Amino acid sequence: MTRVMNAYYSNLIEGHNTRPRDIEAALAGRLDEVEDRPLAEEAAAHVRVQAWIDETSSRGDLPEPTSVAFICDLHRRFYDAMPEELRFTEHDGQRKEIIPGAFRAAGEEVSVGRHLPPSASRIPAFIDHFALRYRGLTSGPTGRILSIPAAHHRLNYIHPFLDGNGRVSRLMSHAMCQAAGIGGHGLWSISRGLARGLRDPAEYKEHMDAADQPRRGDRDGRGNLSLSTLTSFTGWFLTVMLDQIRFTEAMFDLNALQERYTRLIADLYPGKQRLPQLVAHVLRHGEMARGDARFVTGASERSARSDLGELISGGFLKSATPKGALRVAFPLDYRERLFPNLFTDAAPIVPAPPPPPPL
Incomplete structure (x- = not known):
């Protein structure tokens, strides 16, 4: 049930509003009952990939969530289960097939709002550096938690796949929560919090956009991107995580x-x-x-x-x-x-979301 909720909210972030009842029908193979079959199958694919993450974690076999192999595996598993209609995307006026688990190929340059991700030819170098850095940053218990927001943004910044980057980053973040020991065996996921925000649903995309900004002087980190905006994004993201953990505790009290x-x-x-x-x-x-x-x-x-x-x-x-x-x-x-407020805006007795830390 909570996996259906997570898939529902992850889809909602992408602008795909799918009824929970339709997601459950798609999972059960009752596609004749579904209002929008492709979107329901897309959400069902998300549910199945999360189930694989949770089950792999419970066995103690979860791979390193920020490794190149795991990130590609998430994309492959997700798109292998996608309906035919959603395995293609428009690129430069042409209909292009999304290859499960494959990075953008030469010439497949994209833009996301104001953001221009690294060119396709540079993706292997960027993603290898990403995996190397986060292997070190997630070596201790504190690092495993603090790295979740930063890795989430940086993977989206690289935008390695032609499509599906947002969903892969949310599934990776879910796996990172499991690896950090705060995943609650899959009973909560960051997708609900990112879709709803602390005060406004637009917060997620606003904070993601802000963290794309270039460095503001010599005291703003050592790389090309601003450390202060990434720190702000991290504080917001961690507060959303805490809010969702408290919500889940209240729901399952x-x-x-x-x-x-x-x-x-x-x-x-x-x-x-x-x-x-x-x-x-x-x-x-x-x-x-x-x-x-x-x-x-x-x-x-x-x-x-x-x-x-x-x-x-x-x-x-x-x-x-x-x-x-x-x-x-x-x-x-x-x-x-x-479970009031799991999907809708009913009013359960849930603690108010904590304020983001002043940064």
Whole structure:
């Protein structure tokens, strides 16, 4: 569910507004239910790449996120899963195919707003230097966190691919959060924060544009670009990360989630007090053997089976096998009741975003 949210917001940054319901349908292969098939498949590709990052990280096999091989692999995995319609782009008035995992070829010069990225012939040198620098900068726990915003901007500055650079940079940042130990096993991602900003959705592109500025004198860093604007971008980016971590903690706070869930069940099944009891028990304990339902509620075995049947058919409990232990589920139709503000602008009790540090 949170991967769908991350893909939704990453798409939104690109100007592609895709309904979460359509993303889930595309993931399940139900493309006949989808309103805009190419955009839904694009978001589904994002979900699958993030799932690969999260699963690889959980096994302890996550490659170095700023390595050239990993960055190319992200692009390749993303575009291998893209629909045919989105594997081409307009360049200099010509329709050009986007080659998965391949850098811009000779003659494929681009501009992004006011920014003119390095020429295609210089990309290998730039990207090799990028990987070398961030291999050193991410060697310690503090560096692994502080490097996330800078690497995010610098990869976009290089703009190594003909298309898909923004999505690759957000997936790379997600992988860097996992490598730094602050990824929450994939339960949060930077994409939601970048799409919404702290006060205004335009903040992300404004800060990215500012960090493209050239150095302002001898005291503004040692490279061609301004260190002060990169520092400002880093402070903003880290504050957005903190805001999203706090938001996710509030959404998954067990007491508050249990209250929202049991209230929903009580509204849907008035007069059936045992059903909220069962959901609360499974939510708190992670899973429940089917035979334990009667002990949780004090009902007869027959009544307990009936209670479980209602919750399973309603999509509130699920299991891996027909007779296996039950786990809690989060039905799509009630997502906003269970997790307000995940996609929309409902009003959950979430801490206000912290102010960016004064820089």
